[in-house]
Amino acid sequence: MACRAMDFAVAIPLGICSPQKRDVKLFRVKCSVVSLTENAAVSGSGGRPWKVSDARLVLEDGTIWKAKSFGAAGTQVGEVVFNTSLTGYQEILTDPSYAGQFVLMTNPHIGNTGVNFDDQESSQCFLGGLVIRSLSISTSSWRCVETLGDYLSKRNIMGIYDVDTRAITRRLREDGSLIGVLSTEESKSDNQLLEMARSWDIVGVDLISGVSCQAPYEWVDKTGNDWEFNTNGRPGETFKVVAYDFGIKHNILRRLASYGCKITVVPSTWPASETLKLQPDGILFSNGPGDPSAVPYAVDTVKELIGQVPIFGICMGHQLLGQALGGKTYKMKFGHHGGNHPVRNIKNGQVEISSQNHNYAVDPASLPDGIEVTHINLNDESCAGLAFPSKNIMSLQYHPEASPGPHDSDPVFGEFVDMMRRVKANA
Template sequence: MGLQTTAPALLVLADGTALRGYRYGAKGTTVGEVVFNTGMTGYQEVLTDPSYCGQIVLFTYPELGNTGVNAEDVESERVQVQGLIVRHGCTQPSSWRAQASLVDYLEQWRVVGISGVDTRLLTRRLREQGAMNGAISTEILDPQELLEVVAQAPSMEGLNLVPRVSTSRVYEWCTPTAPMWEFAPVSPPPEPLLVVAVDFGIKHNILRRLASYGCRVVVVPATTPATEILAYDPDGIFLSNGPGDPAAVREGIATTQALLKTGRPLFGICLGHQILGLAMGSQTFKLKFGHHGLNHPAGLGNQVAISSQNHGFALDKDTLAPELQITDWNLNDQTVAGVRHQELPIFSVQYHPEASPGPHDADYFFAQFVEQMQQYRQRRRG
């Protein structure tokens, strides 16, 4: 059971906004880009999503921690967020799946959090002013002093955070697929397809979904050159999600440029979507406050999917390569949410079709990837 604390904590944003609250998690001081997430559930998946590396997450939903945490709902091997901001943090969870409280979990991973603050005010400030750096501290309780700490933090623009989250070794994904209560069963192909996944900060549920469609998945570090990826003779290549500024991931962009020349099926999600666009000559830009939540509409024409999104950058539609066709828009702000190559078996989406957490509307993208790989294998075998 988590210990209810009345220990003071201070939150300061780069614009000078200062709010006092209570410690919720570890003692200390943390600095990062403050973003808000509109999800009403799935906080453990959010906290362990590598795409949040370097960020302090503000949850707009007022209650957090009610269902505790468990060993199954993680999206990586550790908590990835830089810090946590909540209106009210529960310390006594009530769920048959709970193995620990959220506050104890944060303390275990030395993540500094703050509760008891006006999250509506903060969300409005971030929407008006844009995502900005901030700090939470249980040690520095003078706003001006903590503001000086914030001023020294680097901007997210130009920041390559992939080395902090990518695997350092090659491995094959061998854990069980997603539980049946999460997704409908899928009929795998008679012969496993081999996918090489380039890890820019990959989520576990992406690997689960690929495995559930009958794929063998070999995960390689983000710095792996194209020659080593192709040495596995994969049926398809996957570019994963991840944190930071996509334009700063230069090795990944160069590798993708080389992979594009092979004609093999290629599928990108989130950061992988942006890297694919950059590899084809497009440009990216930083969104004002990003898209972080489980309820973002995306689509084209009369077909709309409710999607799970987590990104602070987007492809510039005016710089898209002529070979790329837009397949999805973010219907909140008309930014590019999906593209496909008009001739080659290459496509990507800005949002998360593996939906962990979130809706399952876009899971069909994995089926499309599998179909492309099967067709590629048949062409090769003549």
């Protein structure tokens, strides 16, 4: 049997008006039918009507997890982390902060809304692979343009499913993040894959240079009207912001633009002197992947710009600020990855539900006097935000733009604008 795709149009009645006036909304359901011939070749069983295990995830602790593959084929090594988000797998796939990592989704059902080009956080996928429990056999979103498997195949990203993600997550919580190898190659033995996992390390590796832009560019797109959720308090004036791209997400730029900022995005290696020549009203140090201690050039740039203009750091930018101000960062046991982390805003006492993605944190005890901890992660009481009022610095460890959500922390962009406005007025 050759592979087939079935396309159904489904009519859904809307409202409770009379039959003559009832509206009908059509949406499309796409299903892929697995080839029996292909499965017979894979399994040697003479024709099983289901896909059989053809992939392995080998962890550095020696455990081997058999699975079924989708997306690209081959062998890939990376750090395995789990993400507790219930939605937004496409935003996760295109978040540059996941470079060098395999993302395991704790939500068991992935792929049922397919993929579209509006929800991308960057122009490509940066993660090493995707690990899920159940791959949806159909897509039912009107925004879908292709299936998750096809999307990953075109971008050479590996994925596996039918693996016990709950058991792996519990192992990661107990032992911490582990290096793993994904492979669909039968020619490689379990011992070879295990040796690959044990000989690779993500600590001390500069992952930023591989995800940053190569030349400056202007960003002008705001959050689309259909998705804009906060229109209060928009300033009438424009503020010039230079955004350092350590792996920046598009929705951070959209939110800044929506708050009245004219943004120039520059590479991670952009000299501080060139930034000051642009005469910005403020500087953003963005999110990004990996170990902040592995990019001393970025720390030096941050040091040179402190005190020059207002600064806002997000995630990696927050960690680089911590080091530049004399503090230390440390690798967390298994990090924070998900869209449901509670954070207490010490300034107003409110609790914000936040989107987080980081494996490193700033040690607040190592910071000099004058620097305030403004936010605390309520799961483990780690530092989630800093402020240095005398130097006009603010930072967050998590992602306030939070696409696809939550949006509790969005007002922080307004706080950055207020700081720029205040400094500009007093200049």
